[in-house]
Amino acid sequence: MKYLPLVWRNLMRRKVRTIFTVLSILIAFILFGGLMAVRAAFTLGVEVAGADRLMTIHKVSLIQLLPKSYEDRIRSVEGVTDVTHANWFGGYYQEPANFLANMAVDPASWARMYPEFEMPEDQKKAWINDRSSAVVGIDTARKYNWKVGDRVPLISPIYRKPDGTPWDFTIAGIYDSKVKGTDKTQFFFHWQYINETFRNTPVSDQVGWYVIRVADPSTADQLAKRIDTLFANSPNETKTATEKAFVSDFAGQIGDIGAIVVRIAALVMGLILFVAGNAMAQSIRERINELGVLKTLGFGDGRILVLVLLESCTLALIGGAIGLAIAWVIIAQGDPTGGFLPAFYFPVRDLVLGVALVFGLGLATGIIPALQASRLKIVDALRRT
Amino acid sequence: MNWISQTIAVTGVTLRSIGQRLGSSAVAVVGIAGVVIVFTAVFSIAEGFRAAMRGTGDPQTAIVLRSGSDTEMTSGLSGDSARLITEAPGIEQGPDGPHASPELFVIVGHPMKRTGRDANVPLRGLSPAALKVRPAFRIVEGRMFQTGTNEIVVGRAASQQFNNLSVGSTVRWGESSWQVVGMFDAGGSVAESEIWCDARVLQPAYRRGNSYQSVYARLQSADSLQQFKDALTSDPRLNVTVIREPDYYAQQSEVLQLIITRIGYAIAVLMGLGAIFGAVNTMYSAVAARTREIATLRALGFSSGPVVVSVLVEAVMLSLLGGLIGGGLAWAAFDGYQTATMNWQSFSQVAFAFAVTPALLLQGLIYAVIMGLVGGLLPAIRAARLPVVTALRQL
Numbered sequence: 066m067k068y069l070p071l072v073w074r075n076l077m078r079r080k081v082r083t084i085f086t087v088l089s090i091l092i093a094f095i096l097f098g099g100l101m102a103v104r105a106a107f108t109l110g111v112e113v114a115g116a117d118r119l120m121t122i123h124k125v126s127l128i129q130l131l132p133k134s135y136e137d138r139i140r141s142v143e144g145v146t147d148v149t150h151a152n153w154f155g156g157y158y159q160e161p162a163n164f165l166a167n168m169a170v171d172p173a174s175w176a177r178m179y180p181e182f183e184m185p186e187d188q189k190k191a192w193i194n195d196r197s198s199a200v201v202g203i204d205t206a207r208k209y210n211w212k213v214g215d216r217v218p219l220i221s222p223i224y225r226k227p228d229g230t231p232w233d234f235t236i237a238g239i240y241d242s243k244v245k246g247t248d249k250t251q252f253f254f255h256w257q258y259i260n261e262t263f264r265n266t267p268v269s270d271q272v273g274w275y276v277i278r279v280a281d282p283s284t285a286d287q288l289a290k291r292i293d294t295l296f297a298n299s300p301n302e303t304k305t306a307t308e309k310a311f312v313s314d315f316a317g318q319i320g321d322i323g324a325i326v327v328r329i330a331a332l333v334m335g336l337i338l339f340v341a342g343n344a345m346a347q348s349i350r351e352r353i354n355e356l357g358v359l360k361t362l363g364f365g366d367g368r369i370l371v372l373v374l375l376e377s378c379t380l381a382l383i384g385g386a387i388g389l390a391i392a393w394v395i396i397a398q399g400d401p402t403g404g405f406l407p408a409f410y411f412p413v414r415d416l417v418l419g420v421a422l423v424f425g426l427g428l429a430t431g432i433i434p435a436l437q438a439s440r441l442k443i444v445d446a447l448r449r450t
Numbered sequence: 451m452n453w454i455s456q457t458i459a460v461t462g463v464t465l466r467s468i469g470q471r472l473g474s475s476a477v478a479v480v481g482i483a484g485v486v487i488v489f490t491a492v493f494s495i496a497e498g499f500r501a502a503m504r505g506t507g508d509p510q511t512a513i514v515l516r517s518g519s520d521t522e523m524t525s526g527l528s529g530d531s532a533r534l535i536t537e538a539p540g541i542e543q544g545p546d547g548p549h550a551s552p553e554l555f556v557i558v559g560h561p562m563k564r565t566g567r568d569a570n571v572p573l574r575g576l577s578p579a580a581l582k583v584r585p586a587f588r589i590v591e592g593r594m595f596q597t598g599t600n601e602i603v604v605g606r607a608a609s610q611q612f613n614n615l616s617v618g619s620t621v622r623w624g625e626s627s628w629q630v631v632g633m634f635d636a637g638g639s640v641a642e643s644e645i646w647c648d649a650r651v652l653q654p655a656y657r658r659g660n661s662y663q664s665v666y667a668r669l670q671s672a673d674s675l676q677q678f679k680d681a682l683t684s685d686p687r688l689n690v691t692v693i694r695e696p697d698y699y700a701q702q703s704e705v706l707q708l709i710i711t712r713i714g715y716a717i718a719v720l721m722g723l724g725a726i727f728g729a730v731n732t733m734y735s736a737v738a739a740r741t742r743e744i745a746t747l748r749a750l751g752f753s754s755g756p757v758v759v760s761v762l763v764e765a766v767m768l769s770l771l772g773g774l775i776g777g778g779l780a781w782a783a784f785d786g787y788q789t790a791t792m793n794w795q796s797f798s799q800v801a802f803a804f805a806v807t808p809a810l811l812l813q814g815l816i817y818a819v820i821m822g823l824v825g826g827l828l829p830a831i832r833a834a835r836l837p838v839v840t841a842l843r844q845l
Binding site for chain 2: 081082085086088089092093095096099100103123124125126127128129155161164220222223225229267300302304314317318319329332333335336337339340343344347401406
């Protein structure tokens, strides 16, 4: 600690170089944070998918619907503790560009299935009791400035009202979540509200997919097989898998965004290491004379090594800490694409990785000049100009 | 005149002395090359996707969807509406009737080669006139499916991206199985990511009765769109929107374009800033190393303008070099790289290749030069402002 003033003085000798080196490190860590958030967003929140939840869809594709009658048959399978269902409604608000994930669900069982969507108990009751009501995630509510009690019209190209008017929903509740990465943009309403409009048509009593809670997650795979055998050789065969598997399949369809992002981040870090390391090495080269003086005064090789490393680590720490902090603030503003990447957040794991990288950067840029400096012979050092 | 010759002389001296500062100059070049690589790579994704989408559009083709639908996926047209649409004026006529094809568009889950997991493949049911609407279509292997049978033809890209879709294989989706009898090429458009079959066979397989999702119509000429559109929108029995094919596919690529360009620009701007800081450092140390030399020039009567210019020229030369290296590497590594992604509007797979276009390379170079100019400016001003006497005394 007592060397800190000395380290500081050394850094301030060429203020401009120090400032620009710190700035480039800072930029690198802002980028690092942003890229990690992008990567997390493109996994579509797979990290928060419940391990004890299974999803059942139509075997052919997710756009095919399943009969509502499957619900009771799934519920009777041993090991299933709860079942709920949802339909992709595909509605938009005012104009098609206002994309919004909205689903027709059974409110009571849906709320039981997804406790991570948190809302006040009275709002939840109001939602369950009012058939034309809906709940919406806090991010979407903020975006359109919706309050509890507002009436929101949605137009769905998939489910058209016979008279062609929009569907009207009353906002009964707004959900939030303490779980990072939870999608807080979705809009849920009563499946019954839609279904009764289509009574006695081919789309009545059909659901998009089932969500199943299992008693023991370790038996989830066997249970999934048992459910699929239940409906084998029927006109509507099913495909059941864990929610995690579905989410990661879906994310996999977007492509290797994760791998591309990691490669870009690695390239950026490598470049910064290169540029900062060069600046560092240069500042040591300029001071060889002084290091010789320090050695003459009795500083040992080890101490010189530590001194130089302290200098590089201080640079990395200042730049890295501010950079990560700025990244944190930027990411906290949320999804930059306006609704397509709802799970946009800074994963704690990546933050820890970032801090580790800060120290790694400090050590890596300092180690070569530090070793050179510590191995200097006093006579050579003093002779050089 | 004097000013110009001074500038040329000083710049010559500066450039010749780069050799003595090879290390730090190389750092600047590498830094800028890295930024240009990332910039080019990210935008080549957007370019490639746009090219695949744009290649799909023929201005003489119109797509009819149910009004309010922005994709075929959510559209729906009854058999009667589809018939009315094909009879509308403005459509090219052939010996077998109007060149208009009512079509079905569904997706099926099928394992992808890359991940081994199911992904959504678009499966399109065609009417007999479909090939008249798509002049670019041609079979490259096997033959066309026969009407009324469970035969399918697969697009070239779909065949490459998905398991077991080569000519001669049989696939099973739900209750029905299908024989792959041919592979087609559609001029590199997104249609090559699709699988095609007979609409009349697909309707019962998906319990669609006699309904369709879209009508593809070949217009008499690119100008007949208005006539066609007016006829359909004024017909009280129909409730449809008509859109020219290129506009439709441009719309379909909007979301992905938006995501890539927003993220791409953010990355490019941040990395550019980082590279500018690196360039500033490099140029500062270049100026610092030449303090005495510059002061000598000034003492000999060279004015500060040429000195500023010479430093800037050096910075721009270095960044140009970096830009060329970066662009070249990006082109070698990414151009033509085949991949697939999800079309966010229809949730189905679209295959495309990264495209490093000349325009993109030029943009990368311009960006590199801007980074060099900005990075060189402060050090150049510093060089010009050095007081001659103190500078000569320094070191």
